[in-house]
Amino acid sequence: MKTKTTVQFNTEFMLLLGRLLQNGFSLQQALEFMPIVFPTQKQWLHQVQTGLEAGKRLAPSLAAVSFPAHLVAQIELTELQGNLGECLLHLGQLQRIQQKRRRELVGVIAYPCFLLLFLGALIGMMQIYLFPEIAQFNPTTSATSPLQLFFRVMGTFVIMAGALISVYFFRWHRRPLLQRLAAAFRWPFIGKTLQAYYQYCLLFDLATCLNNGLNLAEMHQLTHRLAKTSWLVQLMQQLETAVQKGGTLLANLADGVFYPPELQLVLAKGSPLQQMAKEVDLLAVIKYDELQRQLKQKVNWLQPLLFILIGIIIICTYLSILLPLYHTMEGIS
Known part of the structure; x- marks a missing residue:
C-alpha cells in the first residue's frame, strides 16, 4: 500500500536528505536516520529503503512510492552521474520557494x-x-439594473x-x-x-x-x-x-x-x-x-x-x- 505524502514533506525530505549526503552520510544511513525526524512517515521511508535494498537506485525507489514524477526525473539524472546531495538541496530549495x-x-x-x-x-x-x-416606487420601470x-x-x-x-x-x-x-x-x-x-x-x-x-x-x-x-x-x-x-x-x-x-x-x-x-x-x-x-x-x-x-x-x-x-x-x- 502506497503512503500518500504532502508537498511540505516532499520538500523537507529532499532538503534533509541532501544535507545528510553532503555531510558524509551514505544513502542507506540517511534513510535510516530520517524516521527520527519524520516519525509519521516511517512506512513511506521503509518502502523507499526496501527499494534500495532490492538493488534499485533512489529515483526508481521514489517513483515506486508516488514521489512527484518531475522531481524523480531530476533526481534520476543527477544520481546517474553523481552530486546527488547538491541536486536534492537545489530541488528542495526550489520547492520551498514555490510553497x-x-x-x-x-x-x-x-x-x-x-x-x-x-x-x-x-x-x-x-x-x-x-x-x-x-x-x-416605480412599477412601470422594467429595465434591467x-x-x-x-x-x-x-x-x-x-x-x-x-x-x-x-x-x-x-x-x-x-x-x-x-x-x-x-x-x-x-x-x-x-x-x-x-x-x-x-x-x-x-x-x-x-x-x-x-x-x-x-x-x-x-x-x-x-x-x-x-x-x-x-x-x-x-x-x-x-x-x-x-x-x-x-x-x-x-x-x-x-x-x-x-x-x-x-x-x-x-x-x-x-x-x-x-x-x-x-x-x-x-x-x-x-x-x-x-x-x-x-x-x-x-x-x-x-x-x-x-x-x-x-x-x-x-x-x-x-x-x-x-x-x-x-x-x-x-x-x-
Whole structure:
C-alpha cells in the first residue's frame, strides 16, 4: 500500500536528505536516520529503503512510492552521474520557494475573496429585500439594473470561457509531452513563468553534468538510461533527431523554446569544459533569480485585479439602487 505524502514533506525530505549526503552520510544511513525526524512517515521511508535494498537506485525507489514524477526525473539524472546531495538541496530549495509563493498567493487573495463573498451575500440580501421595495416606487420601470446586466455579462463570459478552455485542454492533453509544454509556454499570465522554470531545470542539469566532467556526447549517452517519459529525455531525443537531419546544434538551440538564448552564446564560445561548467552554472543562478522574480510579480498582480473587480461590483450596486430612485424622483417632479 502506497503512503500518500504532502508537498511540505516532499520538500523537507529532499532538503534533509541532501544535507545528510553532503555531510558524509551514505544513502542507506540517511534513510535510516530520517524516521527520527519524520516519525509519521516511517512506512513511506521503509518502502523507499526496501527499494534500495532490492538493488534499485533512489529515483526508481521514489517513483515506486508516488514521489512527484518531475522531481524523480531530476533526481534520476543527477544520481546517474553523481552530486546527488547538491541536486536534492537545489530541488528542495526550489520547492520551498514555490510553497512560499503559494502561501503569499493565498495571503494576497484571501482579503479580496472575503470581500467578494461579503459583497455576494450583501447583494443577495438586497436582491431579496431591497430591490423589490425600490421597484414598488416605480412599477412601470422594467429595465434591467446595472448590477443584473453586469452579472449576466459576467455569467455569459464565464460559461463561454469555460467551454472554450475545456475544449482547449481536452485537445492539449492529447498532444505529445513536449508539444504540450511548448503550448503552455504561450499561455497568458503564467506561460513565461513555466518556461523560466523548465529552462532553469535544463540549465541546472546541464551545469551539474558539466561540473562532473561530462561532455555533450557523454550526456547524450546518459539520457538513454533515463525513463523515456521524462521531458528531458524526449527533449534530447528531439534535438538528436534534428541534428541527424542535417541541422546544427546551435541552430536547433536557437529554435527551441526550452533553451534560453544565453545558453546558445555560451556553447558558441567553445570554452574549455571547466569554464563552460562555471558559465552554465551562472546562467542557472540567473534563471533561478528570474523565476523567483516572475513568481513574485504574478502574485503581486492578482490583488489589484481582484480589487478592480470588487470596485466594478460596488459601482454597479450603487447604480442599481440610485437609478431607480432617480427615475422615481423624476416622475414625481
